[in-house]
Amino acid sequence: MLDTPDLLRMLHPFMAVTVVMPLIGVAVYFAAQTRQRRLAVASKTKTTIAPVVGREHVRVGQWLAGAVVALVLLGLAHPIFKTIGRENVWAEDPFRGVFAVAMYVFTIASLVLLYRASSQLWRGTFATLTGMGLWLLGMQPGVFRRGYEWHLSHFYFGMVAAMLMIFALATLPEIYKSKRWRLIHAALNTVAVLLFISQGVTGVRDLLEIPLQWQEPFIYQCDFANKTCS
Ligand code: HEM
Ligand code: HEM
Numbered sequence: 001m002l003d004t005p006d007l008l009r010m011l012h013p014f015m016a017v018t019v020v021m022p023l024i025g026v027a028v029y030f031a032a033q034t035r036q037r038r039l040a041v042a043s044k045t046k047t048t049i050a051p052v053v054g055r056e057h058v059r060v061g062q063w064l065a066g067a068v069v070a071l072v073l074l075g076l077a078h079p080i081f082k083t084i085g086r087e088n089v090w091a092e093d094p095f096r097g098v099f100a101v102a103m104y105v106f107t108i109a110s111l112v113l114l115y116r117a118s119s120q121l122w123r124g125t126f127a128t129l130t131g132m133g134l135w136l137l138g139m140q141p142g143v144f145r146r147g148y149e150w151h152l153s154h155f156y157f158g159m160v161a162a163m164l165m166i167f168a169l170a171t172l173p174e175i176y177k178s179k180r181w182r183l184i185h186a187a188l189n190t191v192a193v194l195l196f197i198s199q200g201v202t203g204v205r206d207l208l209e210i211p212l213q214w215q216e217p218f219i220y221q222c223d224f225a226n227k228t229c230s
Contacts, residue, residue: 005082005213012075013207016199020071023064024196030057035186062182064113065165069111069130072162073104076137083142100140103180107133114169127170131163145207161195164188 002010033053040047080100084090089097110133114126138145138159146153167191174181211219222229 003213009078009210011069012078015074016071017042019052020064020067020158020193020194023060023067024193026040026114027060027064028193030054030060031186031189033057061168062172065169066111066115068162068165069107071133071156073107073186075158076134076140076143078141079144080137080140087141096141100137103132103133103137107137111166114166118173123170123172125164130166134159134162154199154206155200157195161192161199164192164195168192183228194199 030053033049035049037049037051037053040049055227063144084097093112107130110126110129114123114130117123117126137143138155142153145155150156168175168185171185175185176182219229
């Protein structure tokens with residue numbers, strides 16, 4: 001049986017694999033169908049694709065965007081609050097603890113308001129606030145960002161993917177309005193799909209690299225540069 005800290009660490013990968021990755025599959029499937037149907041209709045070719053696929057893509061897309069932001073919040077929660085507990089922050093620097101909790105509330109509230117906003121101004125505002133909240137949390141002590149190897153970083157790629165999801169939510173009505181926006185949307189989210197695939201790779205790598213809690217005192221004595229333990 002795993003210890004509680006190890007189980008808490010597993011929550012994020014568990015949600016990623018069982019909820020977010022399947023949603024990505026469904027969103028991409030409907031995206032391809034939406035485009036195929038639109039092209040068939042435009043060229044007056046017969047198609048068996050039902051007209052609802054566009055609507056279904058958007059419905060799943062809205063769930064996906066929220067799920068990705070929630071997944072990032074979950075991935076960050078474990079290292080942030082573990083570090084706050086370990087460094088005795090509540091006694092020594094309570095502002096840091098209060099700030100982290102406040103940023104969680106602020107970011108979730110901004111996301112909820114982003115879903116509800118309809119005018120361009122408010123969509124822009126709440127999208128910016130949601131993104132800002134994620135970055136402020138991401139920069140908290142304890143988060144492993146792999147800055148020395150940022151091009152293989154689970155943190156940076158995950159954050160960029162979340163920004164793209166927030167952007168898709170914020171520009172939802174525009175996507176219907178012009179060919180230009182539709183192309184921007186398709187191009188940006190193709191990048192998002194590549195980022196999601198890389199999250200699968202880097203996430204699994206990180207799970208393999210992180211020791212179980214009871215092994216930490218031994219593993220962290222090793223020489224990571226020369227890959228030796230004595
Ligand atoms: C994995 C992520 C996503 C991918 C790969 C993707 C891709 C696409 C593609 C290829 C199209 C069709 C473009 C065309 O007709 O040529 C489309 C349409 C659209 N997408 Fe996405 N998208 C994604 C996520 C989202 C999200 C998160 C939202 C918003 C919440 C969204 C909203 C829309 C809307 C409103 C349309 C227009 C639907 C229509 O024409 O009926 N998408 N998307
Ligand atoms: C949509 C996909 C995903 C996104 C956006 C995402 C995002 C993040 C973010 C922002 C963090 C916090 C920074 C860090 O510690 O690197 C994180 C942590 C982590 N992620 Fe992911 N992730 C995704 C999928 C996955 C998958 C598929 C796995 C493994 C199967 C995984 C495993 C991990 C692990 C092990 C951590 C460290 C957690 C900890 O220290 O407690 N992630 N993820």
